[in-house]
Amino acid sequence: MKIQFNKPYKTGKELLYIEDAIERGKISGNGHYTQECHSFFEKRYGFRKCLLTTSCTDALEMAAILLDITPGDEVIMPAYTFVSTANAFVLRGATIVFCDSRSDHPNMNEELIEGLITAKTKAIVAVHYAGMACKMDAIMEIADRHGLFVVEDAAQAVDSYFVDSEGQKHPLGGIGHLGAFSFHETKNIICGEGGMLVVNDERFEKRSEIIWEKGTNRTAFFRGEVDKYGWVDIGSSFLMSELNAAFLLAQLENLDEILQKRRHIWETYDDFFASEFTAFLRPNVPDWATNNGHMYYLVCESLEKRTLALDALKSVGVGAVFHYQNLSSSKMGGGFNQAQLDQAERYTNCLFRLPLFPELDAEKVFLKLKNGLLIEKTGSCKLENNDNSRTGKPID
Amino acid sequence: MKIQFNKPYKTGKELLYIEDAIERGKISGNGHYTQECHSFFEKRYGFRKCLLTTSCTDALEMAAILLDITPGDEVIMPAYTFVSTANAFVLRGATIVFCDSRSDHPNMNEELIEGLITAKTKAIVAVHYAGMACKMDAIMEIADRHGLFVVEDAAQAVDSYFVDSEGQKHPLGGIGHLGAFSFHETKNIICGEGGMLVVNDERFEKRSEIIWEKGTNRTAFFRGEVDKYGWVDIGSSFLMSELNAAFLLAQLENLDEILQKRRHIWETYDDFFASEFTAFLRPNVPDWATNNGHMYYLVCESLEKRTLALDALKSVGVGAVFHYQNLSSSKMGGGFNQAQLDQAERYTNCLFRLPLFPELDAEKVFLKLKNGLLIEKTGSCKLENNDNSRTGKPID
Numbered sequence: 001m002k003i004q005f006n007k008p009y010k011t012g013k014e015l016l017y018i019e020d021a022i023e024r025g026k027i028s029g030n031g032h033y034t035q036e037c038h039s040f041f042e043k044r045y046g047f048r049k050c051l052l053t054t055s056c057t058d059a060l061e062m063a064a065i066l067l068d069i070t071p072g073d074e075v076i077m078p079a080y081t082f083v084s085t086a087n088a089f090v091l092r093g094a095t096i097v098f099c100d101s102r103s104d105h106p107n108m109n110e111e112l113i114e115g116l117i118t119a120k121t122k123a124i125v126a127v128h129y130a131g132m133a134c135k136m137d138a139i140m141e142i143a144d145r146h147g148l149f150v151v152e153d154a155a156q157a158v159d160s161y162f163v164d165s166e167g168q169k170h171p172l173g174g175i176g177h178l179g180a181f182s183f184h185e186t187k188n189i190i191c192g193e194g195g196m197l198v199v200n201d202e203r204f205e206k207r208s209e210i211i212w213e214k215g216t217n218r219t220a221f222f223r224g225e226v227d228k229y230g231w232v233d234i235g236s237s238f239l240m241s242e243l244n245a246a247f248l249l250a251q252l253e254n255l256d257e258i259l260q261k262r263r264h265i266w267e268t269y270d271d272f273f274a275s276e277f278t279a280f281l282r283p284n285v286p287d288w289a290t291n292n293g294h295m296y297y298l299v300c301e302s303l304e305k306r307t308l309a310l311d312a313l314k315s316v317g318v319g320a321v322f323h324y325q326n327l328s329s330s331k332m333g334g335g336f337n338q339a340q341l342d343q344a345e346r347y348t349n350c351l352f353r354l355p356l357f358p359e360l361d362a363e364k365v366f367l368k369l370k371n372g373l374l375i376e377k378t379g380s381c382k383l384e385n386n387d388n389s390r391t392g393k394p395i396d
Numbered sequence: 397m398k399i400q401f402n403k404p405y406k407t408g409k410e411l412l413y414i415e416d417a418i419e420r421g422k423i424s425g426n427g428h429y430t431q432e433c434h435s436f437f438e439k440r441y442g443f444r445k446c447l448l449t450t451s452c453t454d455a456l457e458m459a460a461i462l463l464d465i466t467p468g469d470e471v472i473m474p475a476y477t478f479v480s481t482a483n484a485f486v487l488r489g490a491t492i493v494f495c496d497s498r499s500d501h502p503n504m505n506e507e508l509i510e511g512l513i514t515a516k517t518k519a520i521v522a523v524h525y526a527g528m529a530c531k532m533d534a535i536m537e538i539a540d541r542h543g544l545f546v547v548e549d550a551a552q553a554v555d556s557y558f559v560d561s562e563g564q565k566h567p568l569g570g571i572g573h574l575g576a577f578s579f580h581e582t583k584n585i586i587c588g589e590g591g592m593l594v595v596n597d598e599r600f601e602k603r604s605e606i607i608w609e610k611g612t613n614r615t616a617f618f619r620g621e622v623d624k625y626g627w628v629d630i631g632s633s634f635l636m637s638e639l640n641a642a643f644l645l646a647q648l649e650n651l652d653e654i655l656q657k658r659r660h661i662w663e664t665y666d667d668f669f670a671s672e673f674t675a676f677l678r679p680n681v682p683d684w685a686t687n688n689g690h691m692y693y694l695v696c697e698s699l700e701k702r703t704l705a706l707d708a709l710k711s712v713g714v715g716a717v718f719h720y721q722n723l724s725s726s727k728m729g730g731g732f733n734q735a736q737l738d739q740a741e742r743y744t745n746c747l748f749r750l751p752l753f754p755e756l757d758a759e760k761v762f763l764k765l766k767n768g769l770l771i772e773k774t775g776s777c778k779l780e781n782n783d784n785s786r787t788g789k790p791i792d
Contacts, residue, residue, distance in 0.1 A: 008423050015415055018639075022411075027404050027588035027643075028581040054450035054589070057610060057633035083610050083627040090630055091487070185424040192423035192637030193450070214453060214479050215728065231479045231726035234486055237453035241588030243414075243639050247423075330627035332611065 003365050005319035007357045008185045011254040017246035029239025030219075033246040040252045041196065045171040047179075049199040051212050052240040052248070056155045056182030056195035060088035060125075062238055063151045063178040063197065065211050066204045067123055069094045076116050077125035077153075078108035079328040079344035085127055085153050086327055096336045097121070098328040101343035104284045105129070106324075106351065109343070110138040117146050127153040128172050131188070131294035132285060133162040136175045150176035154198075157181070158189050159259055160292040169290070177201040183248055188262060188294050189255060191248035194240050211235040261358040262293030268362050269296045269354060277373050280309075296354045303349035309373070310352055316372040318365065322352045399761050401715035403753045404581045407650040413642035425635025426615075429642040436648045437592065441567040443575075445595040447608050448636040448644070452551045452578030452591035456484035456521075458634055459547045459574040459593065461607050462600045463519055465490045472512050473521035473549075474504035475724040475740035481523055481549050482723055492732045493517070494724040497739035500680045501525070502720075502747065505739070506534040513542050523549040524568050527584070527690035528681060529558040532571045546572035550594075553577070554585050555655055556688040565686070573597040579644055584658060584690050585651060587644035590636050607631040657754040658689030664758050665692045665750060673769050676705075692750045699745035705769070706748055712768035714761065718748045 021033055029052070038050040053059045069075065071093030077085055079098035086096050097116050102109045106129040113124060124143055126134040136152075143150045154160075154173035158181055161169040173179030179198035183191045199208045209219040215235030220226050240248075251258065273282050280298035285291050300306040306322065313320045326348040328338040355365060417429055425448070434446040449455045465471065467489030473481055475494035482492050493512050495504045502525040509520060520539055522530040532548075539546045550556075550569035554577055557565040569575030575594035579587045595604045605615040611631030616622050636644075647654065669678050676694035681687050696702040702718065709716045722744040724734040751761060 004421070007421050008418065010418055014418070015411060018414060019411055022404065022406055025400070025403050026581070027586070029589055054454075055633035058450075061632065083612055083631075084633060086627070087611050087630055087632065091632070185422070190423070192639045193425055193633065193635060194637070215483050216479055228721070230721040231482070231723055231728040233728065234483055235479075236457065236483065236487070237451035237480060237589065239589060241590070241640055243588045243643060244637055247639060325624070325626040327627055332627040332629065 002317040003319055003355050003360070003368060005321050005353070005355050006186050007359055008190055009251075009258060009358045011250050011258070013250035013253065014247045017250050018243055021242040021246040027242045029241060029245075031242040031245070033242050033249050034240060036249050037245050037252060040249070041198070045174055047171075047174050047198045047200065048202065049205050049208065051197045051199070051208060051238070052245055053195045053197055053212070053238045054240055055193050056153070056180050056184070057084035057088060058236070058238050059180035059195040059197040060084055060151070060153065061091060061236070062208065062211055063180060064089045064092045064094070065234060066178060066208060067149050067151070069122060072120060073122040074118060074120040075123045075125060076113060076121060078127050079326050079333065079338070079341045080106050080129070080324050080347050081127045081153065081327065082155065082324065083327065085125055086333065089125070090332070094122075095120070096327075096333065098333065098336065098338050098341060098344070100341040101347055103343055105132070105286060106347045107132065107134045110135045110142070113139065113142050117142075117148070121146065121148055123149040123151055125151045125153055126176065127155070128157040128160065130283060130297060131156040131158070131160045131172075131292040133157075133160065133172055133289040135286070135288060136162040136170070137164055137288075140175065149178070152176040152179040154179050155182035155195075156187060156294045158187070158292060159255060161290040163288050163290065173198045174200055178204065188259060188292060189248070189251045191240070191244040191251065194244050194248060207233065212238045258358055259293055262356060263291060264293075265356055265360050265362055266291065266293040266296050268366075269356075272366055272369070273298065276370070293356070296356050297351050298354070299347065300350045300352070306350050306352055313369070313372040316368045318355065318368050318372055320352050320354050324348060398713035399715060399751050399756070399764060401717050401749070401751050402582050403755055404586055405647075405654060405754045407646050407654075409646035409649065410643045413646050414639055417638040417642040423638045425637060425641075427638040427641070429638050429645050430636060432645050433641050433648060436645070437594070441570055443567075443570050443594045443596065444598065445601050445604065447593045447595070447604060447634070448641055449591045449593055449608070449634045450636055451580070451589050452549070452576050453480035453484060454632070454634050455576035455591040455593040456480055456547070456549065457487060457632070458604065458607055459576060460485045460488045460490070461630060462574060462604060463545050463547070465518060468516060469518040470514060470516040471519045471521060472509060472517060474523050475722050475729065475734070475737045476502050476525070476720050476743050477523045477549065477723065478551065478720065479723065481521055482729065485521070486728070490518075491516070492723075492729065494729065494732065494734050494737060494740070496737040497743055499739055501528065501682060502743045503528065503530045506531045506538070509535065509538050513538075513544070517542065517544055519545040519547055521547045521549055522572065523551070524553040524556065526679060526693060527552040527554070527556045527568075527688040529553075529556065529568055529685040531682070531684055532558040532566070533560055533684070536571065545574070548572040548575040550575050551578035551591075552583060552690045554583070554688060555651060556690075557686040559684050559686065569594045570596055574600065584655060584688060585644070585647045587636070587640040587647065590640050590644060603629065608634045654754055655689055658752060659687060660689075661752055661756050661758055662687065662689040662692050664762075665752075668762055668765070669694065672766070689752070692752050693747050694750070695743065696746045696748070702746050702748055709765070709768040712764045714751065714764050714768055716748050716750050720744060
């Protein structure tokens with residue numbers, strides 16, 4: 001029996017809430033369930049303003065519109081990320097300036113950012129890979145000093161935190177001027193396709209509602225602030241359907257339980273790879289980060305070894321996958337004329353992800369992993385155990 | 397008891413299909429239900445290629461990207477339309493050239509189009525108001541002669557047709573180079589928030605899949621046409637969640653019944669206003685159009701009279717609404733420096749819509765309408781019956 005890479009988790013209340021949304025006679029956007037989801041995030045994390053969107057991509061597009069990105073503006077972001085991080089800004093005409101990853105973590109290397117800033121730089125996009133915080137104090141300080149905006153691509157980072165030097169925890173998505181979350185079915189908290197924009201800077205609050213509502217002042221109209229509404233700005237149909245918002249609320253009500261289950265599997269994986277199969281570099285949880293159990297990934301020594309590992313796992317029915325093609329060497333990204341980004345290239349070639357979802361049967365998967373990796377070790381792979389005792393020790 | 401303006405219709409299978417989508421372990425986009433919906437449209441209407449999107453707005457945005465709209469390009473469209481018709485093209489930098497409506501129908505006056513064409517014109521967007529066809533033979537002929545693209549904004553036009561001079565019926569959305577549909581909860585066939593792009597011109601077929609999949613060649617990859625996929629174009633997260641696609645399929649399976657119910661209510665309204673309350677201009681169904689029962693609207697003689705009518709209907713609990721602010725006189729539209737568009741202004745000020753949904757209790761609504769309009773007639777309204785015997789007779 002195959003162990004799939006991902007299985008969308010159902011708490012049990014999703015269908016009831018969807019049925020209720022239908023009974024309420026409102027399945028388009030911004031109804032009861034949307035409001036409940038907004039409140040959940042605003043209360044739990046102290047986010048200033050939340051707006052559910054049809055995807056994290058769309059939340060990033062809203063951010064690019066809010067920042068008034070125009071052709072020629074430069075936006076700094078990691079090369080090792082999902083295409084939408086870049087496309088959202090390219091759609092507004094931005095020139096993307098790719099930043100390399102850290103050697104001990106796929107997150108962007110904050111020490112390289114300042115060297116990429118020019119007079120044309122408008123924003124930095126910090127992507128919290130695997131839900132683990134970029135070094136946000138350093139990034140915010142650089143942005144502040146150069147008058148830049150910071151957008152957090154917190155697609156994978158629900159309920160994860162940056163821990164500052166005094167031990168204070170700051171929820172990811174709530175630190176930059178704007179933040180974007182994903183509720184795609186592969187994430188911790190899901191609703192099929194969906195996302196959310198977080199507005200942390202007061203200056204963007206009013207306009208964010210207008211852009212969300214197709215460039216109209218409809219929301220202000222329904223609050224009685226204007227006497228008729230019309231076309232006042234650019235914008236799109238960013239609202240999430242109540243069907244998806246209802247699904248999402250059921251998930252949010254079980255957020256602690258879902259994350260606890262995921263973290264348990266993550267830790268079991270990590271123990272296993274620390275003790276039994278030490279040929280891979282395990283994930284590093286930086287001192288300033290928390291772990292929301294979003295993703296368990298391993299880093300091989302080379303593309304060849306990753307291919308062997310993935311083939312071996314496939315042969316025993318474990319749905320392991322690799323992801324993210326270094327955007328700076330893609331057809332589109334190449335147009336931005338970047339330097340070689342060694343770490344981004346390394347994670348592109350060497351990283352792979354293991355199945356991780358709340359219902360995963362850990363015993364079954366470890367048995368299969370053992371079999372798969374034994375094939376690899378005794379067969380053509382020739383991976384040797386290395387001293388990988390310290391979590392996150394960089395290869396180079 | 398109030399009669400609401402709209403009530404989302406449920407065929408009864410929506411929740412079962414949503415539950416099945418969840419059981420299939422796929423609630424993001426492009427799964428079983430998405431494919432079934434695509435097939436439905438491709439088979440029933442002969443559309444070349446269909447792609448479900450998160451909204452009709454997003455389908456129009458895909459069209460603007462596919463047409464390579466760049467700053468300076470001019471796009472001709474009606475001023476009397478939803479903001480998204482314009483915003484989708486403005487987001488790509490287009491200059492909008494607004495066309496006035498016909499005097500006998502809110503659709504754009506095709507006789508005015510040619511006078512608006514310049515060397516910069518790239519496309520004409522034909523919006524089929526109330527699901528009734530624009531004069532597509534004339535529009536296609538003009539576009540052909542000037543080498544322009546035609547996008548059909550068929551948001552309201554599911555299962556509606558253009559009838560050519562030989563009596564042949566052509567499904568709306570399938571005539572222009574590209575077409576866009578809406579499945580917003582106010583439409584005939586719904587899924588909360590949702591839409592669909594129709595690609596009728598072979599030249600756009602391959603790229604449409606790439607733009608749909610966030611600018612990646614992921615779809616070609618899964619068909620085995622390329623050996624890895626990456627970032628090859630601009631694009632966005634246009635895919636509709638399977639939750640919404642499942643809802644949509646349940647609706648599509650009942651399309652004939654839903655439309656028959658809506659048409660029946662439409663015709664009952666029309667008989668009522670032809671015989672009992674003739675102070676309003678009733679909808680005109682042009683010779684070249686069919687009626688999909690999407691919308692029953694009336695046109696008053698003036699803004700003042702419409703305000704009185706809406707107030708009167710409100711007082712008896714009938715949820716009648718007006719809509720569409722002439723885009724050319726909006727804050728955003730004004731930036732495009734348009735001539736006065738008298739008919740667009742007239743429909744903006746004088747048109748209103750009556751409740752129309754499959755479960756509407758016609759007897760109840762007519763009793764209320766009578767009471768409401770009697771208040772209006774005997775009270776402050778002073779509307780006089782006019783000779784409105786010919787459907788769609790223009791006021792001027």
